Amino acid sequence: MSWGPTCPPPPRLTQQPWHLLCCSRQDSFSLQTLYWFRGQLGSPTLLLIRDTEAQLLGAFSVTTICCSNGFYRTGETFFFFSPELKVFRWTGRNNFFVKGDIDLLMIGGGSSKSGLWLDGDLHYRGSHPCKTFDNETLSRWEEFCIQDLEVWGLV
Template sequence: MPHSASVPVTTVTDKGTDRTTSKNGLYLSHAATTSQLFAAPPLTPLTLAGYGERTKSRLLSPQLAEEIRHLVPLRLQLYDTWSLCYSLEQHGVSLTTLYSLSVPPRTTSRPGYVLIVEDKLGGIFGAYLNENPRPTKNGRYYGNGECFLWKSRIINKTPNAAFPYTGINDYMILCEPGFLSVGGGDGKYGLYLDDRFERGISNSCPAFGNEPLSECGIKFDIVGIEVWRISSA
C-alpha cells in the first residue's frame, strides 16, 4: 500500500514539548508554535518487529513509519525498532486485550505509542499517544501536548496530514472499557473506536483542529487496528 510524500523537509520544535514537527512526508495542517529551527539528526532505518509470518493485514508500511517518526518526540526518534503491541488480525477483537498488551515493560522509560486504523475504503489513519492506552477512573482524560492525530491520504494525490496539539484544551486521551478515544471538546471526538472494533467516529475537535481522518467521513466501519510501541525495550 503506497504512502506518498511530496513536501520539503522542515522541522520545528513546539514550546512545552520536545516533539519535532516535520514536514518530511506528513503535512502539518495548522502552524505549530516554534521556539527554534534545527536540522534533524541522521537516523538509522526503522525495523518493524512483531508481524507474524502468516499475517496478511499489515497496516504500517516502513515508509509511513518513517514519516510518523519525524513527528514523535526527539528522544523517541533515535530508537530504530518499533514493537507491535496489538493487531486486530493477530490478537482478535478485544479492546481489553489491546489495553493489556499495550502496558509497557517495567524497564521501559517514557515510551510512545502509534495507533493505526484502517477503514473499509482502505483509508489509513490514527494517532500518536505519549502514554499507553488504558481505562481511567471517572472519565478522566490524560496525555500531553506531544500527542497528535494523522492520516495517510491514499485516494487523492494531496500530501499525508498531521494534526498537532492546538493548546485549546487538554482533552488528549480518554479510554474506558467500552471505547478508546483521542482528542475531544465541544462534544466531539477526534478519533473514537468502540469496544467491538466495528464502528468508529472521527470528527473535527478543538484539541487538534483536525479534519475527519477517515476516507468514509465522520462515521466509518473498522477493518483493521494496530498499536505500536516506541521504546528502548
C-alpha cells in the same frame, strides 16, 4: 505485513526500536485486547487504523493507551491520516487528549465531539473535527469501518 510507524515521533524517540504490540489480524478485535497488549507502562504508543476504504489514520501518544477516569497524555499527542500525510497537533485550546475505558476510547475532544473514538468491540468508530487538534474528519466518513488496527510501542 505490518505498516510500521508512518508518522515521525518526537525526535528523542526516533533512535529507539518500535515493536508491534497488538494487531487485529492476529489478536482478538476489542479495546480490552488493545489495553492488554500494551508496551512498557508509560512508553509511547502509535495507534494505526486502516478503514475499509483503504484510508490510513491514527494517533500518537507519548504514554501507554490505558483505561482511565479522565483525560490524560500531553501536548505531544497528535492525529494523522494519509495517503497525503497530514498531521494535526495540539492547539492548546483544551487538554482532552486520551480517555479510555472498557467500552470506549476517545482521543481529542471539545464541543461534544471526539476527534477519534472507538467502541469496546470496535464495531462502532468515528472521527469528528475537535478543538484539541483542530483536525478534519480523519476518515472519508464521520463513522467508518475498521479493516485493520495495529498498536506499536516500545518494549
